[in-house]
Amino acid sequence: MPSYRFLVTAIDAAGHINSILGFSEGLKAAGHEVCFVHREKYRHMAVKRGFSFIPFDESIWKVKLEEITLTWLDVLADKFRKDPVKRFLTKSPNEDEGFKNLSVYYDVINQALDRIISDESVKFDAMIIDFVSPSPPLYNNPILWFPLCSLNPLVLYPLGPPPFSGYSVNSDKSNWDEFRKIYRQGHATLIENVNKDLDAAGLKEARFNPAKYVDNPQTIGFYHYPAALDYTECGPIEPNWHRVESFIRQPDSDTDFVVPENLRDKPGKLIYFSLGSLGSADTVMMQKFINILAKSPHKFIISKGARGDQLKLADNMWGENFVNQLKVIQSVDLVITHGGNNTFMETLYYGKPMIVFPYFYDQFDNAQRVVDKKIGFRVNPYDLDEDYFLDCIEKVFADKEIKNRVEAISQSMRNSNSLAEAIKMIEKQIELKKASVR
Template sequence: MTPYRFLVTAIDALGHINAALGFAEGLKAAGHEVYFAHREKHRHLAVKRGFSFIPFDSQLSEANLEDAIFQWIDAFADKFRQEPLKRCKEMSLEEQEAFRAQAEFFAALNAALDRIVSDENNKFDGIVSDLPAPYPFLYKHSIPWFPLASLNPLILYPKGPPPFSGYSVNSDPSNWDEFREAYQRAHLRLTEITNENLTAAGLDHVKFNPARFVDNPQTIGFYHYPADLDYTECEPKDPNWHRVDAWVRQPDFDTEFVIPEKLRDKPGKVIYFSLGSLGSADLVIMKKLIAILAKSPHKFIISKGPRGDALELADNMWGENYVNQIKVIQGVDLVITHGGNNTFMETLYYGKPMIVIPYFYDQFDNAQRVVDKNIGFRINPYELDEDYLLNCIEKIFEDKEMQDRVKTISHNMRNSNSLSEAVKMIENQIGQSGTTL
């Protein structure tokens, strides 16, 4: 087999970065050369995995998607604590206009990646990208490209409930169109600005769809979800998308997780709690949840998030702003998560039941899938019930059948060869294109 040279990149958000790294590990394991393009602060993630690294900070100036989203959360945090339909219906013109920062970042990132690919010193056989919209640089160059969808795959099933609604596949379909219409109206400004940028790039035929947050594959694309949870009851799915049961990345650090001395002699199970890098920025909801979990007889490892210095943990807790999440998940009995697809997949891969507290977008769909497949519980941040949350924890530890279902999913993910098959599909596409170096 001829080794190929791949450019791998992702939007400036940790979930997407981690997903791209996991898929790139599959390319590396197959003998290919991987160049990971991202911000300088993430260089260590590439170097640890034996990837070459290309920074694009200087080309992005001060644009930062994560900062823009933090500002968005701060300005409209109270609205994030509403059920999804109400949130969409009540999205103000001011809030819609705040999407402009996201669209502007899309354009800035596209320009940075275009400069990397246009550099004659950089020669790539293929591009693998985890990006939330069509990016013109992919269409400009003749290099085969392969999109990753590292979010809940309901976006690929038009006959299923509307993505980002949190509706069950068993819910009344007569309510689905109401959400679809409200969602499209709420994201109208983001859609307009992004499509204006695509038109300016000469891509009139390419359109951004906020109900998908992925581009249509040039040839083939890959989504990340276990076969046991996939939405087969909603088939057919969009063409040219292929499921990979697991591309969970290796831990960022090799050190084993050890229960902190503060918690070592305390009774109870060990539970990991994280709302992700964005959800944890809502200090109001974080403080409420910490106060509830303080009343549990169990002990907690807390990922406090980027604003963790403002949080005070209870006696049955230990945490840091950032923890070596994969190692932590391996060493706990239960995970309480926001349901972001990356943490969702890691939790399942290591066979841990979960309680999902969704904050926005596909987190609601993952939370409902947990309920529909009876592998955990869903707790909504807009209707926090202290007793219900604490009781859900105990029910999971008492329910051996639920724990066994999760272990079966884990076993099937670990024994799947779908990632190596995906790499072979990419190899075949590049071979047919005749663009090898």
């Protein structure tokens, strides 16, 4: 089998970057060359994995992407503390400005990518892309590209509940269309701004759809979810998408996690708590959860996030702004998570039960899937009941069936050869492309 050279990249969000790195490790194991293309601050991730690296030209950026993301979060913070329907029923002050900033973010990333793939001195056989909107550079370049969907795959099942609603597959379908309508109205400004950029790039056929947040595959695409939790009961998936049960990346650090000294002699189970890179920036919500967990008889590892210095931890806790999550998950008895698909998959891969606090978008769908498949509990931040939350922790440890179900999913993910099969499918598409131009 010939060796091919792949450009791999993702939007500038922790979950998507970690996901693309995991997939790329499979490419390298299959004998291919991987070039990770992203911001300079991620170079070390490529170097550790034996990938080459090309940095985005950040001189074209007139804005700071971190500030755009956090500003967007702050502008919409009140909405994100409401249930999925109520958050889009009314427009909050500065909401349009928040979504305009998000469209600027997409545009900047696309400009940076275009500079690299339009460089005639840099040659690739194909690109693996984890983006959340159509990217003009992909459409305007002859190189084959393959999208990854590292979101909950409900976005790929048109007959299922509306994505990002948190509705069960068993819920009242009369509510589904109403949510879709409200959701689209709530994203009207974002849709308009992103589609203007697509029009300006000459892509009248490519439309941004925030009800999916993934682009249609050029040939084939791949999504990340265990077979036991997939939405096959919802009817056919969209064409040309293929499930990969696991492409969990290797830990960024080889150092094992050691339980901090202040927790070693404390009683109770060890629990990991994280609201992800974005949810943790809502320090009001984070502190609220921390204060409740302070009343638990267990001990906690807290991923505090970028604004973690503003948080006050209790005596039964240890935390840092950023922790080596993969090593921590392996060491704990339970994960309390926002339900972002990356953390969700990592937790399942290592066979840990979870309690999910959905904060936004596909986190609601993962939270409900945990309930429907009886592998943990969902606790909503917008109607948080302190006693219920603490009781869920005890119920997880008392329920052996939850533990057994999660361990079965973990074994299936670990034993799956679906990533190797996905890479063979990609290789075949490259061969067909090369044969067509000979």
